[in-house]
Amino acid sequence: MNKEDIIASVSKQMPERRWIHTQGVMVTSRYLAEKYGEDPERAELAAIIHDVAKYWPVEEQRQYIVKHQLNCELLDYNKELWHAEIGSHVAWAQYGIEDQGIRDAIRYHTSGRAGMSLIEKIVWLADYIEPGRDFPGVEEARRLAEQSLDTAILYGLNATITILIERNRIIYPGTVTARNSLILTI
Ligand SMILES: Nc1ncnc2c1ncn2[C@@H]1O[C@H](COP(=O)(O)OP(=O)(O)O)[C@@H](O)[C@H]1O
Numbered sequence: 438m439n440k441e442d443i444i445a446s447v448s449k450q451m452p453e454r455r456w457i458h459t460q461g462v463m464v465t466s467r468y469l470a471e472k473y474g475e476d477p478e479r480a481e482l483a484a485i486i487h488d489v490a491k492y493w494p495v496e497e498q499r500q501y502i503v504k505h506q507l508n509c510e511l512l513d514y515n516k517e518l519w520h521a522e523i524g525s526h527v528a529w530a531q532y533g534i535e536d537q538g539i540r541d542a543i544r545y546h547t548s549g550r551a552g553m554s555l556i557e558k559i560v561w562l563a564d565y566i567e568p569g570r571d572f573p574g575v576e577e578a579r580r581l582a583e584q585s586l587d588t589a590i591l592y593g594l595n596a597t598i599t600i601l602i603e604r605n606r607i608i609y610p611g612t613v614t615a616r617n618s619l620i621l622t623i
Pocket residue numbers: 514515517518546547548564597601607608609610611612613
């Protein structure tokens with residue numbers, strides 16, 4: 438499927454405000470790709486698709502993960518994590534994206550993972566700092582993004598983990614290992 442058709446399909450699966458967010462992630466992914474030496478087209482394509490399943494009914498998300506034998510471990514954790522796993526599969530099954538790097542950037546855009554690739558880092562960070570984001574700390578994350586992808590992502594992961602702890606929520610361990618792995622490489 439070409440880019441225009443993918444955009445038409447993705448945008449109709451979410452409310453207007455989420456499509457505006459996605460456009461922010463697209464622009465920011467292109468910007469970070471150019472700055473840090475990734476192919477902007479690949480980064481933008483991952484950004485277009487990253488939230489495709491975000492507004493699917495939760496039960497539909499659960500069934501998709503089971504039916505397609507995706508990572509069922511996620512079903513024991515925050516349902517906010519499920520859409521990323523599904524989006525990666527949809528990219529391949531419905532949009533014909535064979536590029537594993539693009540699919541992994543979609544797959545890990547919420548949780549992160551240890552040893553993230555360049556495109557995974559770019560989409561994770563673009564999702565965190567796109568221009569529509571407005572939360573305490575986003576300006577600092579944007580400032581750090583100008584200096585180092587790793588430092589900016591570590592800042593974001595620390596903030597995410599801190600919020601989950603404050604709310605007494607279960608933390609998906611992949612995010613903790615993503616954080617640990619960044620600390621070891623910085
Ligand atoms: N390791 C984790 N364990 C549990 N929840 C997580 C983890 N990482 C992120 N989340 C949650 O996922 C949500 C963010 O998902 P995201 O796809 O970025 O949504 P949004 O684009 O609406 O911010 C937040 O509610 C965050 O607390």
